[in-house]
Amino acid sequence: MKTSNPVLARLGQAAERERSGYAQPGPYGYGQPGVPQQYPAQAGYPAAPPAVTPMTLDDVIVKTVALLGILGVSAAAAWVLVPDALISAAWIGAAMVGLVLGLIISFSRMANPALVVAYAVVEGAFVGLVSKAYETAFQGIVxxxxxxxxGVFFVMTMLYKARVIRATPKFVKGMIAVMAGLFAVMLINFVFAIFGVNTGLRDGSPLAIGFSLVCIVVAALSFVLSFKEVEDGVRMGLPQRYSWTAAFGIVVSLVWLYLELLRLISYFQGDD
Structure with missing residues (x-):
């Protein structure tokens, strides 16, 4: 089963190697040709592969809800426990750790539930601290x-289900290119901000508003990639643990969309 998603393709290849790590069945079952299956381990002959439970849509939904729950608890804990004087340093640290974990998960060839849960905890702390800062400045914005x-997630789900938006190969390649470009721009802007250089992308100016709108549209469309990843993963029969990776993709898009909406709404709050 071919897929245009490079990350899913790597996962599919890893899962296929996992499934094919056993000898093909001979006339007596799995093992060397001509060897009865009642002696599968004798003389180093491999045994039959164990049954692998494939991932389902329900698995992804359950994992996504679980990760959002972990993220929410972590965000609430950070909001309450981190002193106001340490918010800036804490959220920068959480952002860097979350970025590293996210890259490891994204480029790993194997599903790692522990890393995905760790990401949810760290990213939850980051989201909680950023939300607290915005809520302090603009009451009710969170x-x-x-x-x-x-609301955007629900709309995108309905559009994808109705096939109004399709994850064609060109769409997938274009989205990956655009997201990589936006990530590079945001990273450069972050570095400039550290050294006190204002690029105008995050200061509430018309340019900043336009940039946030672009990010929001791309973040919303990234759900289409996640939905396609889930659909292809189920169709390919990936092992159940890969549902954690699919859920991770949805959570990443939700967090990105939330942060961009938070920033955009703040631009229109005015000076009270």
Missing amino acids: LQAVVATF
Whole structure:
């Protein structure tokens, strides 16, 4: 089964190697040709492969809800426990750790539930601290951003289910290129900000508003990639643990969309 998603392709290859790590069945079953299956381990002959439970859509939904729950608890804990004087340093640290974990998970060839859960914990702390800073400046903004985020997610789910938006190979390649470009721009802007250089991308100017709108549109469309990844993973019969990787992709898009909506809404709050 071919897929245009390079990450899913790597996972599919790893899963296929896992399934094919056993000898093909001979006339008596699995093992060397001509050797009865009642002696599978004798003389080093491999035994029959164990049954592998494939991932399902329900698995992905359960894992996604679980990760969002972990992220929410971590965010609430960080909001309450981290002193105001340490918020900036703490959220920068959490952002860097979350970025490293996210890259490891994204480029890993094997599903690692422990890393995915660790990411949810760290990213939850980051989201909680950023949300607290915004809520302190603009009361009620967090609730608005949360409602808007899940509203966009619901709309994208309906559009994908109705096949209004399709994850064609060209769409997938284009989205990957655009997201890589946006990531590079945001990283460069972050480095400039550390040295006190204002690029105008995050200061509430018309340029900043336009950039946030672009990010929001791309973040919303990234759900299409996640939905396609889930669909292809189920169709390819990937092992159940890969549902953690699929859920991770959805959570990453939700967090990105939420943060961009939070920032955009803040631009229109005014000076009270």
